[in-house]
Amino acid sequence: MSHPLYVQLTQQLGYLAWPLFICAFLCLLIVLERLALVVSELLKRDAWLTDLRQQSLSATQVKRQQLIISLSQGKSMLARGTALLLTHAEQHKTMREEIINLWLLKQKDKLQSGLRVLQIIGIITPLLGLLGTVLGLIEMFDQLGLSDGPVTPSQLATGLGLAMNTTAAGLIIAVPAITMAHLLTLWADQRCNKMAHALNQLNLWLDGLDQALNIGGDAPATLSQTSTSATQGNRARSSCKVEVNE
Incomplete structure (x- = not known):
């Protein structure tokens, strides 16, 4: 059943069938992979941070070791960043800030991975649709030039159909691609800002400020x-x- 559908789509889209198929396939893969990352991060609750904020204990050596042990079971990005910060607790505050900034930049790149490709797909596919429109009109005029009799609707249907179908296919791919790229970028920025805020609080907490974990609340x-x-x-x-x- 899929083979006749593919043949039908190929006939409707013409030479641009494969480029549009590839763009749609890449768009689907990137969106599914990014949505899986979003769901996995949402399911990983950082309950340890809530408990730590309620306790507001001093950052003693024993407390840091207990927190590292509890973080070894967590798999969220914030848990890994906190573990990195605690392992460098003996460093100067400025040095810890530099380490966390480098780590946050790397995590931001991971969260935004593939989104640029998604934006490029959203830009390219309407242009491919426009190219299909031009090719369809050229084919229609070629058929009209070969005909010596009056123009019939069947002579116009093939060229106009190719022109309209490619434009519609390009827009159908571009609109979800651009929308998801912007939404996922907003989520990535929000996630990075929350992690940066929490890690800055923990950095102050390591310097002995017990109420640092409640800053902003x-x-x-x-x-x-x-x-x-x-x-x-x-x-x-x-x-x-x-x-x-x-």
């Missing part, structure tokens, strides 16, 4: 409110002491 507001209340209380006590002295 609701905890800083609570801490600032607490510190403000404490400051106001100190000022009140100071004023009371002054009045007593007087």
Whole structure:
């Protein structure tokens, strides 16, 4: 059943059948591979980071070893980056930042792998469709030139059909390719930003800042409110002491 369908598509698309088939096949492979990566990353929950933020313990040697052991079972990108950061915990903060930046650049390349090819396919396929339109019109005019009688609809059908079919096929491939390329790029950027934020928090945590893991959440507001209340209380006590002295 597939062979007659292939022959029919070949007749409808003409010489551009193979280029369009190859573009569609590559587009499908890249999209499926990228979607598999997205699903795998979404399924890998980093529960250890949530627990660590709730505990807010100091980055002692024992705590770092326990975290490395727990991360050995995780397979997410953030878990691997955290393990890399912990193995270089004895390095200076600036050195750890350079190591993490290099690692993040590599992970960004992995997350965006194949997306440039997908964008190129989205640009090429409409041009192939336009080329098919031109070839179809040329074929139609050739048939009209060979005919000595009046022009019939059957003489126009072949050339116009080839022209319209290739344009439609190019757009059918290009629209999903460009859409998925942009959506997957947005997801990759968002994922890299989240990993960079978490790793920067962990880097500060290794320097002894216990509340670094809560930066960007609701905890800083609570801490600032607490510190403000404490400051106001100190000022009140100071004023009371002054009045007593007087």
